[in-house]
Amino acid sequence: MNSAREPIPAAEDVSLLCTAISAAMNRSIRETLTRAGFDDARDSHGYVFQHLLDGPVTIGELAARLGLTQQAISKSTIELERLGYVRRVADPDDQRVRNVELAERGWAVIDAGCAARAALNDQLRRRLGDSELAKLINGLQFLAAEVGALDDLESRNLVPPS
Numbered sequence: 001m002n003s004a005r006e007p008i009p010a011a012e013d014v015s016l017l018c019t020a021i022s023a024a025m026n027r028s029i030r031e032t033l034t035r036a037g038f039d040d041a042r043d044s045h046g047y048v049f050q051h052l053l054d055g056p057v058t059i060g061e062l063a064a065r066l067g068l069t070q071q072a073i074s075k076s077t078i079e080l081e082r083l084g085y086v087r088r089v090a091d092p093d094d095q096r097v098r099n100v101e102l103a104e105r106g107w108a109v110i111d112a113g114c115a116a117r118a119a120l121n122d123q124l125r126r127r128l129g130d131s132e133l134a135k136l137i138n139g140l141q142f143l144a145a146e147v148g149a150l151d152d153l154e155s156r157n158l159v160p161p162s
Contacts (some may be wrong), residue, residue: 014143032115032119033109033113033116036112038112041109044076045076045109047066047110047160048062048080049102049110051065052086053102053110055101055155056091058099059098059100066160067159077100079108081103084104084106085103085104085105086100086103087100087101087103088100120130
């Protein structure tokens with residue numbers, strides 16, 4: 001007896017649709033960042049940046065928030081510092097502790113990414129209209145909440161895929 005299910009057509013598979021849409025939108029954002037002079041920015045950098053928006057944090061705090069080792073975060077931080085996106089600074093309360101904070105270039109790439117995402121939303125608004133875009137966003141928010149992703153998104157607690 002064959003217990004294999006009939007595959008869901010790709011165009012009706014919610015998971016595959018979300019993956020394909022995410023990949024296409026991400027590609028568009030990366031192209032915009034490249035044109036803006038941030039061709040060295042990688043997707044993985046955004047996972048670090050989200051935790052620096054509210055101010056400096058230690059390597060240990062970054063590691064804990066991202067579910068990675070301190071060694072992995074140290075390596076990533078060294079790369080980001082070399083690229084000019086972050087800098088390491090002494091903690092004002094304990095000069096022995098080094099914090100990581102966004103550098104001017106880090107803020108600039110974040111601003112460029114926000115502008116690129118806003119442009120995609122504007123493009124969708126022009127194509128769909130305000131009402132249909134609102135329905136789409138509500139549906140996506142419902143889906144994100146159902147799978148437990150909305151809280152992570154709103155709290156800037158997204159973790160890199162393993």
